[in-house]
Amino acid sequence: GVAPLGPVPLSKDNVYGLGMLEASYHHMPHPSDSEKLRQYLPRNPCPTPPYYPQHPLPHSDSLEFFTRLSTETLFFIFYYLEGTKAQYLAAKALKKQSWRFHTKYMMWFQRHEEPKTITDEYEQGTYIYFDYEKWGQRKKEGFTFEYRYLEDRDLQ
Amino acid sequence: DRAPGGPTSMMHSGISQAREYDDPPGLHEKSEYLLREWVNMYHSPAAGRDSSKAFQVFVQQMHQQGILKTDDLITRFFRLCTEMCVDLCYRALSEASHNPTLLRAKCFHTLDAYVRLIALLVKHSGDATNTVTKINLLNKVLGIIVGVLLQDHEVRGTDFQQLPYHRLFIMLLLELNAPEHVLESINFQVLTAFCNTFHILRPSKAPGFAYAWLELVSHRVFIARMLALTSNQKLGVNKSVSSVLQGWGMYAQLLIDLFKFLAPFLRNVELTKPMQLLYKGTLRVLLVLLHDFPEFLCDYHYSFVDVIPPNCIQMRNLILSAFPRNMRLPDPFTPNLKVDMLPEINHPPRILTNFAALIQPSSFKKDLDTYLKTRAPVTFLSDLRSNLQVSTEPGLCYNISLMNALVLYVGTQAITYIHTKGSTPSMNTITHSAHMDIFQNLAVDLDTEGRYLFLNAIANQLRYPNSHTHYFSCTLLYLFAEANSEAIQEQITRVLLERLIVNRPHPWGLLITFIELIKNPTFKFWNHDFVHCAPEIEKLFESVARSCMQQKQP
Numbered sequence: 202g203v204a205p206l207g208p209v210p211l212s213k214d215n216v217y218g219l220g221m222l223e224a225s226y227h228h229m230p231h232p233s234d235s236e237k238l239r240q241y242l243p244r245n246p247c248p249t250p251p252y253y254p255q256h257p258l259p260h261s262d263s264l265e266f267f268t269r270l271s272t273e274t275l276f277f278i279f280y281y282l283e284g285t286k287a288q289y290l291a292a293k294a295l296k297k298q299s300w301r302f303h304t305k306y307m308m309w310f311q312r313h314e315e316p317k318t319i320t321d322e323y324e325q326g327t328y329i330y331f332d333y334e335k336w337g338q339r340k341k342e343g344f345t346f347e348y349r350y351l352e353d354r355d356l357q
Numbered sequence: 358d359r360a361p362g363g364p365t366s367m368m369h370s371g372i373s374q375a376r377e378y379d380d381p382p383g384l385h386e387k388s389e390y391l392l393r394e395w396v397n398m399y400h401s402p403a404a405g406r407d408s409s410k411a412f413q414v415f416v417q418q419m420h421q422q423g424i425l426k427t428d429d430l431i432t433r434f435f436r437l438c439t440e441m442c443v444d445l446c447y448r449a450l451s452e453a454s455h456n457p458t459l460l461r462a463k464c465f466h467t468l469d470a471y472v473r474l475i476a477l478l479v480k481h482s483g484d485a486t487n488t489v490t491k492i493n494l495l496n497k498v499l500g501i502i503v504g505v506l507l508q509d510h511e512v513r514g515t516d517f518q519q520l521p522y523h524r525l526f527i528m529l530l531l532e533l534n535a536p537e538h539v540l541e542s543i544n545f546q547v548l549t550a551f552c553n554t555f556h557i558l559r560p561s562k563a564p565g566f567a568y569a570w571l572e573l574v575s576h577r578v579f580i581a582r583m584l585a586l587t588s589n590q591k592l593g594v595n596k597s598v599s600s601v602l603q604g605w606g607m608y609a610q611l612l613i614d615l616f617k618f619l620a621p622f623l624r625n626v627e628l629t630k631p632m633q634l635l636y637k638g639t640l641r642v643l644l645v646l647l648h649d650f651p652e653f654l655c656d657y658h659y660s661f662v663d664v665i666p667p668n669c670i671q672m673r674n675l676i677l678s679a680f681p682r683n684m685r686l687p688d689p690f691t692p693n694l695k696v697d698m699l700p701e702i703n704h705p706p707r708i709l710t711n712f713a714a715l716i717q718p719s720s721f722k723k724d725l726d727t728y729l730k731t732r733a734p735v736t737f738l739s740d741l742r743s744n745l746q747v748s749t750e751p752g753l754c755y756n757i758s759l760m761n762a763l764v765l766y767v768g769t770q771a772i773t774y775i776h777t778k779g780s781t782p783s784m785n786t787i788t789h790s791a792h793m794d795i796f797q798n799l800a801v802d803l804d805t806e807g808r809y810l811f812l813n814a815i816a817n818q819l820r821y822p823n824s825h826t827h828y829f830s831c832t833l834l835y836l837f838a839e840a841n842s843e844a845i846q847e848q849i850t851r852v853l854l855e856r857l858i859v860n861r862p863h864p865w866g867l868l869i870t871f872i873e874l875i876k877n878p879t880f881k882f883w884n885h886d887f888v889h890c891a892p893e894i895e896k897l898f899e900s901v902a903r904s905c906m907q908q909k910q911p
Contacts, residue, residue, distance in 0.1 A: 204668050205809060207752035208625040215621050218564035219629065224515035225565045226631035228450075230572050231461065234520060235527040238465045243458045 241281040262286065267294040272338075276309065276331050302352035308333065310346060323347045364496040364546065368553055371500020374432050375439075375508060384430070387422050388437040392471065394418060399470035412477045435475075435498050439505045439525075442471050446521040461520075468524045476532035480539055492546045495533070499554045502526070510563050523569035526554070527576060534578055545604070548582055552607040559614035560635075567618065567635060574611050575642045583608040584650045606709065609657040615639060616664045624666035643675045647862070654679035655821075659710040662817045663761050667810065670859045673817070678862035680821030687822075689868040696830075696869060697783060701822035705772070708765075715762035725763070729770050732791040738798045745807065755810050764814035765825075767792050772828050782828045784835060793835070800836050800845050808845065812852040819866030826866035833870055838880060847887040850874070857901060875902055 211219070233244045249255065260266055267275065267290040278291040292302070300309040309331045316326035327342045398404055398411035405411060419425050424434050446464045475498050483490030506522045533540055533547045540547070555574055560567035573579065583604050619639065622632050646654055654661070654676050661676050680686060684701065687694055696702065716722045721744055728737040745763070747756045771792035772782055780786045787793060799811045818829040837849045853871045857863055875882050875898075882888065889895050 204624065204626045206624065206667060206806065208627070209621065209752060211621055211625070211627075214561070218561060218618065219622070219632070221510075221515065221517070221564035222560075222567055222635065223629065223631045225517065225519060225568055226634065228518060228520070230519060230523055230569050233458075233461060234523050234569075235572055235576060238462060238469060243462065245458060 237284055240283070262290070264290055264293055264297075267291060268297060270294065272298065272300070272331070276333070279309075280333050301346075303330075303346065303350050304352050305350045306330075310344075313340060316346075322349070364492050364550060365553060367493045367496035368500035368503070368550070368557075371432070371497045372504040372507070372557070375436055375501050375504020377433075377436075380433055380437070381430075384433060385437055387424065388434050389441060391415075391419060391422060391424065391434070392438050392441055392467075395474055396467050396470040399473055400466070408473050408477065412474075412481075415474075416481075432497060432501065435501050436505065438471055438474075439502055442467055442525070443505060443509060443521045447518060450518055450520065464520060465524065468521060469528060472525060472528040472532060475529060479533065480537075485539060488543050488546065491543055492550065495547065496550050496553075499529075499550055503554055503557055506558065506566065507563060510565050515565070517565040519566050519569035522566065523572065526551070526569075526573055530573075530576070531578060534582060544582070548604060549607065551579070552583075552611065555611055556607075556614060559611075560618035561614070564618070568638075571615065571635065571638050571642070574615070575638070575645070580608075580645070580649075584646075584653050602709070605653055605656065608653070609660060609709075612642075612657075613660055613664055616661060620664060620666050623669050623672075626668070640672065640675070643672065647675055647679055651679040652681050655681060656707050656709040658817075658820070659708050659712055659761070659765065663710075663758055667757075667813050670856055674856060674859065674862055674864060677817065677820050677864040677867070680865065684821060686865050689865060689872060694869075696822070696827065697781075699822050702824060702827040703781065704823055705769070706820070706823040706825055712762045712765050715758055716766060717759070725766075728795070729767070729774075729791045732794065738794060738802075741795065741798060742802050742807065745803075751806070754804075755807050757810055760807075760810050761814045761817070763795075764811065765818065767795050768815075768818065768825060768828055768832070772824055782824065782831060784831050787828065787831050787835060793832075796832060796836065797839065801841060805844075805848070808848055809852070812849055816852050816856060816867065819870055820864050822865065826869075830866055830870040830873070834873060834880070837874065843885060843887065846885060850882075850885075850887065854897075854901070858897065871901075 231244070232246065233239070258266075270278075270291075272295070275291040275295050278287050279295070282288050282291075295302075295309055298311075300311050302309055310328045311330070313327040313329050316324040318325045323345050325343065325345045327340065328344045328346065329338055329340055331337070332339050395411075395415055398415055399408055401411065403410060416425075419434075424430050445467050449460045449463045452460060479491050479495045479498070482494045502522065502525055510517045530551055534544070555570065558566055558570060560570055563570070616639075619632075619636060622628065623636065628636065643654075658676050658679065662673055665673050665676075687699065713722075716725065724737055728734075745755050745760055748754055771787065771790065774790065774792065775782050775786050778786075796815075800808060803811055812833070815829050815833050818825045819833075820826050833849060833853075837846050840846045840849075853867065853874065856867055857871060874880055887894075888898055
């Protein structure tokens with residue numbers, strides 16, 4: 202049989218343990234309990250039909266995958282998944298596509314054309330930027346991008 | 358470590374201080390005010406990176422309130438803060454009408470701030486190079502949280518909530534494992550403190566915390582920090598090989614704590630839904646360990662299998678299937694595989710359990726050694742059974758731990774003995790010795806229950822190619838061949854077969870031994886009655902035989 206040595210009566214401690222375990226079964230740890238607080242996209246597990254994908258695509262946590270996402274998706278990840286590996290990969294992918302982060306405005310800029318002026322301290326010209334409040338790309342002419350606000354850390 | 362004032366005593370004083378309530382007047386209000394201040398500062402945009410600016414300001418406030426005057430006041434401050442955080446969670450969780458995501462966010466709002474405060478106080482206590490103060494403070498705070506938890510668990514009973522403690526422990530663990538120089542230098546002591554904490558809160562002591570406990574113990578950061586260092590052979594500045602092995606030992610203890618809690622329920626096959634879930638989680642952890650840290654399971658297999666009930670075949674197979682990653686196992690189904698030609702079978706496996714010390718009482722160990730040396734007196738053999746027997750209650754007759762230790766000890770002594778004679782273990786060299794006397798006597802003299810445990814103790818050594826696997830494989834086959842009754846042969850077959858009819862993985866040595874038994878005509882396996890006792894058993898043997906005999910497809 203499945204219990205070749207036969208059952209043994211449970212001790213008082215065992216019965217108590219089983220009762221406490223059963224009680225705690227009704228308030229199990231939640232996946233979010235052991236991860237950083239997700240301000241905008243909290244975990245919300247719910248039953249989904251089995252014919253929907255239950256797992257993300259394989260290798261979707263690679264830079265290669267992120268470079269294939271649209272810029273808007275990357276901006277979404279950057280602003281809504283703060284402090285995660287996804288945010289880091291999104292920033293890397295944006296940089297690869299010549300977007301530069303402005304640490305004062307907290308927005309991403311891309312040259313629309315060759316800058317009119319370039320000095321050691323700044324460059325000036327027409328830029329495309331992503332406005333996270335209006336949630337869209339905007340164009341700005343005659344903008345001065347001061348290099349002291351340029352986020353230029355080498356993301357390893 | 359256990360010296361007066363050492364980290365462990367700090368933890369225990371923390372635990373007992375969690376029950377002291379004679380606070381000086383006004384301290385509760387002060388602590389409440391300070392905690393609320395800190396939570397606001399932590400969440401304010403001006404807090405600075407890692408709350409550094411806020412912390413500088415806050416320490417001034419703590420000074421002003423007189424909290425930092427004595428160790429006693431600091432301890433009380435932590436106890437009061439822990440209790441306030443816990444109370445807040447209970448209040449939030451009782452508001453059933455609210456959105457559960459918001460309720461959790463509300464709890465985390467305070468808990469995360471408190472964790473950051475603890476982490477910063479640990480990091481900045483004493484001067485930068487003073488590790489003792491930092492570690493003592495950490496142990497103290499962990500002790501206080503443990504004390505509050507145990508009391509809460511006891512007082513609230515089935516209303517106990519794991520959430521606040523789970524969050525405090527995991528977030529503090531993550532904060533203190535950040536890649537920072539000051540933390541790297543105390544990392545081993547930090548992990549030791551958490552291991553001691555988890556050991557004190559093991560499921561048998563705090564069953565209402567068991568699910569959170571398993572989450573903590575199996576957290577990827579914790580497993581990686583405890584076990585990963587040797588696997589890529591990158592030892593940091595303060596990591597010596599011995600401290601890595603200590604880390605393995607501490608982690609093994611936590612798994613043993615888990616197995617011990619599960620054992621009585623698994624043994625009885627009384628699996629309520631909550632118990633099934635905990636069991637499933639355990640299997641998952643074992644699978645991760647088997648995949649990522651097989652050497653760890655190899656080294657501690659003895660201690661694990663010693664506490665896992667004999668009927669947990671698959672759980673045991675997971676552990677016994679582990680083998681060192683640099684090893685290539687020959688396919689057991691290769692026709693004419695010559696096991697004795699494999700170079701690995703001359704090397705003993707590493708066993709990080711002192712199993713010889715488990716042979717108790719010491720007088721029995723002394724008699725055993727005398728018998729192994731002199732093959733006398735014969736009364737040692739006739740007394741063996743009573744030495745292993747502990748009761749007359751069916752199912753509880755034998756001291757399983759002693760049986761396991763005896764079998765492995767006699768086997769390792771036999772291998773050494775054969776080597777000293779300039780030979781290597783084989784079907785011919787293992788016979789006619791004091792060691793085989795003991796094994797044959799156990800096979801013949803024990804009753805069904807005892808023999809089952811004895812044969813299981815042997816089968817637990819049938820793992821990857823090594824000298825133990827080879828020796829015990831030969832021993833089991835020899836016991837089959839030399840058996841004076843069919844009952845022994847039937848039981849040997851049963852022990853092997855029941856480990857093979859479960860789902861994978863199957864240990865290599867187990868397959869090798871079973872294939873040898875059914876293929877080698879000297880054993881006349883197919884002539885035995887028990888093979889044909891029932892049509893379904895016969896079919897089962899045929900199907901196993903078919904899968905064992907089949908040629909591997911190219």
